[in-house]
Amino acid sequence: MSIIMDENTTVVIQGITGREGSLRTKYMKDYGTKVVAGVTPGKGGSEVHGIPVYNTVKEAIRNHGQIDAACTFIPGPALKGAVYEAIDAGVKFVSSPVERIPIHDVIDMVSYARKNNVELLGPGSLGLISPGKSVIGWLGGSVDWAGTLFDPGPIGVISRSGGQSGTVPWALKVAGLGISTAMHIGTEPVLGLTMADVLKKFEKDEQTKAVAIFGEIGGTMEEEAAEVVANKEFTKPLVVFIAGAWAPEGMRFSHASSIVEKGRGTAQGKMKALSEAGAHVVDSPEEIAPKIKELTGL
Template identity: 45%
Template sequence: MSIIIDQNTPVLIQGITGKEGSFWAKHAKTYGTNVVAGVTPGKEGQDVDGIPVYHTVRRAVAEHHIEASLLVVPPKAARGAILEALDSGIKTIVVTAEGIPLHEMLQLRKLALEKEAMVIGGNTTGIISTGKAMMGFFPYWLDRVYKPGRVGVMTRSGSLTNEITAEIVKAGFGPSSIVGVGGDPVPFTRFAEILPLFEKDPDTDAVVMIGEIGGTMEEDVAEAIEQGLFTKPLIGFMGGRTAPKGQKMGHAGAIITAGKGTVADKVGALTRAGALVADRPSMIGPLLKQIL
């Protein structure tokens, strides 16, 4: 099994005829993802590597059964593309755009929750169920990173994901599914909302969480563990340990505010909840051997 998507999930790609959209559509298809259609306004009748293109999402869902959509569109077009997907009844949406206005993200998160849809992102590399399907930007051909296994990964950082997942594989394990929640201040889906999916997945034995300074998502995970909502072993790693106080570091969401969001806050909360915390990526493998 896997979480969110697998090789049977029919996927739509919005923005499929753009440079990035067409590049990753071909790679997703090669990987085994069931990409059934794409959307670019004004390009209906074209195809990308045999994938038919439509003017609108509504036109695509009228012709194909679609359960998930990958948005490869610029930030200014993201709101409209998300609304179009939600209005067409699509329940899983992955948003790669970075820098969507904060008020739009808040409004869209509220709408997605009302529609019982899962929107992942923005500013995410996407999601991948290793060996089965992917929606996003994953160099799956790197066996040292994407070797299938039984360790779930949820992350705020694309670059750290490759480094830490390589450590998981180096230790003799591999990722079951990887979910990038994204690095923007208001993620559409939070870590604590991903945990129940890993909890229910019989093919995930443990979870590695790649966090950062800023926000309270990691503290939310600690609370979920304390409440018994997540019972599998969890290892956390926090990026930004040497960040100056109050300084934004790379991601828009990685800023410490109101006395919360420091590495110390996160490490303390997770440790009290019974999770393990790695001080550096090279500790991930030994910790996994310890708990598994």
């Protein structure tokens, strides 16, 4: 199994005719994702990589039946409208790779998604991949790289860092461990799906025997994940690395969301919360796979 998507998940690409939309659509389709339609207002009736393009998401659904997921390659100022359009059409999972979104737009999108029982990944997420099944977004980059980095297996992976999203899967692969699903959670200060949300999904997935997290300083995502572990809402082995332990209080690190201030979001605070909850914190990404093997016997 995998979380959120599998080889049967149908996907619509919003902004498919743009440079990024077209390029990433080809990767998703070539990997095996069931991209059934694209949407660009005013471009209805055309095709991109053999995929029909429609003017609206509702039009795409009228022609293809209910669509499970949307991936939005839409410029930042127009993203909110595109996300609302997908939600209003009945799509239940929306992945948004776009960064630098006005914060009030992000808050509105997250609120609207939750109100309508829709899962929003991002904004600023590279996406997610279930090896050998499907990819939504551009995590992996190309079919060749995805095949190199991501092997199917029993470990779930969550990454705060887009650039490091392949680090843990590669380390697991070298150790003889594959992954069920890997996800880049996103880079904006406010996000839809959180680490806590994703851990609960991995808890229910029979294939996933343990989870690895590549965390960072700043924000409260990791502390929220610790609460899920402490509350026994996630009971499988959890191994975590927190990047940025060297950064002094108040320093911006990597992303705008990674800000340490007023005693919150520090690497030390995150590691303490996770350790006390029962997670296993390691000092480097290279230690993740050995620790998982030790804990699971895999």
